[in-house]
Amino acid sequence: MEVDDDNYFASNETLRYNVRFIIRHPAIDPDVITRTLQIEPTRAAMVGSFMKTPKGETLQGRHRDSVWSCTLRLARNRFFFREVVDLIEKLEPHKAFLVDLIESGGEASVNIDLPGDTNIGDILPWREVARLGALRIELGIEVFPEFN
Numbered sequence: 001m002e003v004d005d006d007n008y009f010a011s012n013e014t015l016r017y018n019v020r021f022i023i024r025h026p027a028i029d030p031d032v033i034t035r036t037l038q039i040e041p042t043r044a045a046m047v048g049s050f051m052k053t054p055k056g057e058t059l060q061g062r063h064r065d066s067v068w069s070c071t072l073r074l075a076r077n078r079f080f081f082r083e084v085v086d087l088i089e090k091l092e093p094h095k096a097f098l099v100d101l102i103e104s105g106g107e108a109s110v111n112i113d114l115p116g117d118t119n120i121g122d123i124l125p126w127r128e129v130a131r132l133g134a135l136r137i138e139l140g141i142e143v144f145p146e147f148n
Contacts, residue, residue: 015120016075018113019083021137023068025106030068036097039090042071081122084110084139088131095135102136109138116145 023033030044045051047066051059072083087110091098098108110132114120124139132139 015078015118016073016115017080017120018111019072019074019080019087020111020113021070021087021108022111023101023106023108024065025101025104026065028066028101028106030066033068033101037091037094039070041068044068078120079122080112080114080120081124081128084112084124084132085128088128088135091135091137092131098135098137107138108136109140111140111142114141114143116143 021039025047027047029046030041034041034044043054045063045067047063049063051061051063053059074080074083102108129139
């Protein structure tokens with residue numbers, strides 16, 4: 001069977017995805033994460049603080065852990081793992097901090113959010129997977145059927 005690449009694969013105009021880096025920890029002040037990594041978070045909250053909606057409205061529940069996240073919204077590039085490799089390069093100088101964060105009860109992950117209505121894919125080479133592992137960062141992929 002012959003595949004017409006022009007019709008089978010999504011055009012660059014329809015390609016879109018998010019790369020999210022998320023840290024959770026039972027006690028750390030999110031400001032310490034920001035200062036150490038020198039990356040501005042998209043969202044951050046201290047353990048015990050009231051939860052808020054993405055629009056900033058206060059909810060009744062409180063955060064069980066400190067949370068810190070940075071989301072990159074990207075488009076027009078099929079190769080989303082390039083952004084992960086760029087993130088790894090920014091994080092490697094802070095390996096000791098990240099390992100200590102994980103060993104003291106925290107968790108860190110890079111999540112790729114993909115639309116469910118577009119053909120998009122990439123491969124993360126094993127060497128890059130090993131670099132993520134050395135930083136104790138997990139990799140997640142999530143598909144959203146109605147991606148906004």
